[in-house]
Amino acid sequence: MPLAVSVENLMFRYPNGRIALRGVTLGIETGRIVALIGKNGAGKTTLARHFNGLLKPTSGKVTVRGVDVSKRSASEMAREVGYVFQNPEDQLFGSSVFEEVAFGPTNLGMDEEQIKRQVEASLSMVGLLSYASEHPYNMTYGQRKMLCLASVLAMDTSVVIMDEPNAGQDYQGLSLLGSILDRLKRVGKTVLIISHDVEFIAGHCEDVVLMCDGQIMAYDSAKHVLSDQSKLELSGARPPQITRLAIGLSPCGIRPDIITVEEMVEALVQHSRKAG
């Protein structure tokens, strides 16, 4: 399988002199759902913004599906990589929900019929189809974030980047987001999601990249990274509560790399079967 995104020794310095990325090398396989975690200022957003050419490397190279990002225009990249901004206010400008979502497909040159299909499919995926004629600003923060996601999904890019999509979402919003990720996985999209919500990541992401201070501290399966308490804490993060419990119970024979509630329930059921 070809790499969806490949980053080689990427360095990035902001105009004010701050070095945000200090030699990042990373390959993301096509079709993977990958989480990017680490504290604020670690370089997560800076790294992700190189994937669609929003930022240009100070040195090093970024390729998407084998093509050097720096050799392609922003509009070419928009066909390949969709980027959902953290703050909906940075992204939304349409006067109706439909118009907002139609903007991307229209610019990609889709015909009217196709645009309508894309818009309706993506709005229905994020649960906002009944809002099509509303003004985006009449919606809650969580709904506006979902709208941003829909407008990116409508462009049907092979890579989708989501910058903290779960901030400000309640439980229902999170479940919906989870089901969207599962669906994108099924249709073979490559997804990179920046998030602090380790419980959510444990349930929906396959791999985790842990960043600290402009470098990659770990890149492995979600199970491996999320149960590495010392490495997470060094990077200002912590394992999910259920993993902290598992680590605490590991002297009694519970596996310390449990990362979901379901796994813990299963482990304890097995235990009571053996005992009983």
Place this chain on the structure above:
Amino acid sequence: MGTTAIAVSDLAFRYLSAKEWALDGISLEVAEKELLGISGPCGGGKSTFCLSLSGLIPNVVEGTMRGRVTVRGFDTRKSDVADLTGVVGIVFQDPRSQLTGSAMTVEEEVAFGLQNLGIPRHLMLERIAEALDLVGLHGFETRVPFELSGGEQQRLSLATVIAMRPQVLILDEPTELLDPEGAVSVMRAVRSVHEKYQMTTVLVSNQPETLVQHAERIAVLSRGKIVSLGTPQLFSRQVRFLEKLGVRSNQVAQVACQLDERGLWSGDYPIDEHQAAKMIKRQFLGD
């Protein structure tokens, strides 16, 4: 329980031009010095409730209000916002919406509210130093507010509010937009403030770990009504009920609930991983 700091009776509020009531018949008393937690789905009325406690509803935000809110004896309907400033302080979710934008330093930012209260200069300097110290921003006096991290900015917002020594502190999702480190630093500051001044505190959060760790009671707001009110133990017990409302429970409570449904759990559900470890060792691991 001590005397009452906040009394809310049959409170309802509908925003101008909205069809539905954002709050719909809320009655609740918060004791002096209590730290009350509030949770609930988006659109359930949490922020509207905070605005009502701070007096911004009905004094600034337009709409129709019914019922009564009394904060330390002040009826919010009969007091203007200036009267209430010294009584109740509010910290919002996004620190950038709270900071003045005109202060060039952290010190000036905290001074802003005090100047408006007309506090004499020597007392002002004392208050600024104490507030910054309490939120862990000692040494940040001359830093630029907008160059601070999210957690630092939120602690600065908290400092600007507590420097005015309100008797009641309202925190509307103060850690939701922060990274885990920032969130911990803000909650540590909230804890220090609560311990030092014993302010009655209302903490809105959708992070169950934060709520059960800090709140004495937790109220759940859904569709403008209080649908549950009780101890963190009670909150942890309501996994399925909360799930239906769209409210997340702690993972350790979810484990207990799923085991309970299979007939494998007895007694209370744990509120944190330490309690969970003890309960599981006793019930499953023969300890």
